[in-house]
Amino acid sequence: MATWDSSDGDIIRLEEFNTLVHNVQLRVSIMKKVVSQSSTGAAKVTYYQETARDINATRPLGRWEPFPSQEIQYTELNAYIEKYGHEARCSLEDLLMHNVPIHERMAIRLGHGVALGVDQRIWSMLAFGGASATASPTHGIRTIAAGSLNPAGTWDAVVLASRRPFEDLNLAIDQITSNDNQAYDPDTALINPYDWAQLMNNDTILANAARRGATGTGEIELVTGLTLMRSNVVTDDYALVCQKKVCATWVSPQGQQVAYKDEPGQGRVYRAWEFGQCIVTDPASICLVSNTQK
Secondary structure: OEEEOOOOOEEHHHHHHHHHHHHEEEHHHOHHHEEEEEEEOEEEEEEEEEEEOOOOOOOOOOOOOOOOOOOEEEEEEEEEEEEEOOOEEEEEEHHHHOOOOOHHHHHHHHHHHHHHHHHHHHHHHHOOOOOOOOOOOOOOEEEEEEEOOOOOOOOOOOOOHHHOOOHHHHHHHHHHHHOOOOOOOOOOEEOOHHHHHHHOHHHHHHHHHHEEEEHOOEEEEEOOEEEEEOOOOOOOOEEEEEEEOOOOEEEEEEOOEEEEEEEEEOEEEEEEEEEEEEEEEHHEEEEEEOOOOO
């Protein structure tokens, strides 16, 4: 069994450090709470993205009248598993003398590092199909611009009366639920910390939000039927509304792994990593809101 062994007899098992890193990642990872999770043993994942179609069964059928077709259309796509990792170094002096709680601090850094890489990938796939934020989404999601109902209405508009983010969130819900063959039920909004501050300082939202008080999990408030989830990986000037666990899947051959390697006379190198890929299977259950900031 691999251990850390210092001169004063203090032994910390790798399994215990592994647990620390895992607990940190579980706490700080927001995007993995939004998608479902699946395992795979393949380097290239083949999946099927659904194309929503409008419902056309709008009237009763006459005798022997043909039934309208509601076959779901799928597009076959491929994605490759990627690796996300982080590394921390502990000097021999810190290992031997313990002046700093180095293991606890490294566990926090490693957990944050891996969670950040995974969350950034999931956000990029949900919002932009893996492209940069400057490119228009091409993977079939809905899109609206903030202020569609109120031209001056960015969420941080100078005029307080023009700050009407709830209208944009409701419009995003409408974009997802209108005339699709799937009964999507959007329940989550992803926002960055700046926009979260604007939402939480909005008098209308403050008067109607159902507070959850679970800020440690990223689930902040319930607004217009949506759970707001705050994350630093959400691109500035954007927000996203989706149906959690339906919109996409995180596919991985294994969970997060942790290991270390001794460098004689220098110290020890700790590494944490995770393999995976985010596949967007139901793009019509997502609506990207742009221009939230002035």
